[in-house]
Amino acid sequence: MTNTQWFLLIGVLMLARGLAATTIARLPFTSAIVYLSAGLILGPTVLNIFNFDPLEQSALLEVLTEIAVLISLFSAGVKMPVPVTLKRWGPPIRLAWVSMTITVGLIAVFSYFVLGLPLGAGILLGAILAPTDPVLATDVQIRHPGDMDQLRFTLTSEAGMNDGSAFPFVMLGLGLLGLHEIGSFGGKWVIVDVIWATLGAVLIGWLCGSLLGKLGWKLRSGESKHEVLDDLVGLGLIAVVYGLSVGLKAWGFLAVFFAGVALRQTELTLAGAPKNRQGMLEGDTSKSVAAINSPTNEAPPTVSLGALVFKEHLERLSELTLVLLLGGMLSLDAWNWRSFGVALFVFLVARPVSVLIGLAGTSTTRRIRNITAWFGVRGIGSVYYLMYAIQHGLPHDLGRELTHITLVVIVMSIFIHGTSVKPLMDRFWRSN
Numbered sequence: 001m002t003n004t005q006w007f008l009l010i011g012v013l014m015l016a017r018g019l020a021a022t023t024i025a026r027l028p029f030t031s032a033i034v035y036l037s038a039g040l041i042l043g044p045t046v047l048n049i050f051n052f053d054p055l056e057q058s059a060l061l062e063v064l065t066e067i068a069v070l071i072s073l074f075s076a077g078v079k080m081p082v083p084v085t086l087k088r089w090g091p092p093i094r095l096a097w098v099s100m101t102i103t104v105g106l107i108a109v110f111s112y113f114v115l116g117l118p119l120g121a122g123i124l125l126g127a128i129l130a131p132t133d134p135v136l137a138t139d140v141q142i143r144h145p146g147d148m149d150q151l152r153f154t155l156t157s158e159a160g161m162n163d164g165s166a167f168p169f170v171m172l173g174l175g176l177l178g179l180h181e182i183g184s185f186g187g188k189w190v191i192v193d194v195i196w197a198t199l200g201a202v203l204i205g206w207l208c209g210s211l212l213g214k215l216g217w218k219l220r221s222g223e224s225k226h227e228v229l230d231d232l233v234g235l236g237l238i239a240v241v242y243g244l245s246v247g248l249k250a251w252g253f254l255a256v257f258f259a260g261v262a263l264r265q266t267e268l269t270l271a272g273a274p275k276n277r278q279g280m281l282e283g284d285t286s287k288s289v290a291a292i293n294s295p296t297n298e299a300p301p302t303v304s305l306g307a308l309v310f311k312e313h314l315e316r317l318s319e320l321t322l323v324l325l326l327g328g329m330l331s332l333d334a335w336n337w338r339s340f341g342v343a344l345f346v347f348l349v350a351r352p353v354s355v356l357i358g359l360a361g362t363s364t365t366r367r368i369r370n371i372t373a374w375f376g377v378r379g380i381g382s383v384y385y386l387m388y389a390i391q392h393g394l395p396h397d398l399g400r401e402l403t404h405i406t407l408v409v410i411v412m413s414i415f416i417h418g419t420s421v422k423p424l425m426d427r428f429w430r431s432n
Contacts, residue, residue, distance in 0.1 A: 061387045065387060076159065095162070104126035108123045167254075
């Protein structure tokens, strides 16, 4: 396709999505299915009007997916309810680390014994497919700051954290394939890729988010009423946190998510926001201590809320573009028993088993556990990990096979989860 045709195609899809927002919201499936269907029809699966080879375009695709995931993680972070308490965050932490590890292990075992892949490739495939996606899972995530729904909170915070917990297994898989240094008996991998990269990411993200929250509040609460451009400040925070994390060999995705969490918590704490019955700070600062003490009865605006609208617009654009490209990546030879087998194993075995084990003994209800076990949406994050591995020297034949499997799993996830999310979530809310 020519550049002109690309402009026309994406423009038509954007116009249709924008003008038919209400109609699409009433449909029993997500908007991602519409984009994917267009990509599959125009791509090599049906009409073959355009063909986007992910192996040849891995460098470009890595950057595009990287940006999309970063924006989604930050948006998820600033919508997290505050304050952060171990009781509330316990279940998603277990999902992000315990369930993640179990999922990677199960997929690796399946890949080794059923598909005949090397152990390193099996672990790498597990790391690629294990994380739930922050970009395509918006229908099951927190809708706005202050949303106290326990199910949405669990799924959103899991997606925010498991993009960091998956990376150590990506590096382990690459290490076992001889593409990354993991040290004797994996010692370097444990110290650098697991312990430091994880704890360092949380520390960097929390520190930067807190500092920006305090600085923005100080500038806006003074007599001069200093103007702050929330969009640029939010994007700047993402870039700085991610750059620092990567430079210090910490997981940048995890750092950006916690930067959003820390920014929101710091701003609400400084505003003296009122608490609800559960002791959680409410997102509305109009009734905060700062608003009451202000001559105009209005609290200073916050960077987290001001930047959120712009980030959500970028999320929609990246979802449309990348899911459309996803349809153009999928060739007919990708649809084989190996890809189908992995997809069914992930959806029906690995995800449910890992979630039920990870949440065992927690305060979450059986209904929340069951729905969480089903809604493990795979998407743009998995594409990023795959492109990352390809860029780090993954052999061509192995890269082609992992690409076929990954794309089929994502496409099936979009259709299966995208058609079941609205009916199941509506039923869940009606029963509560």
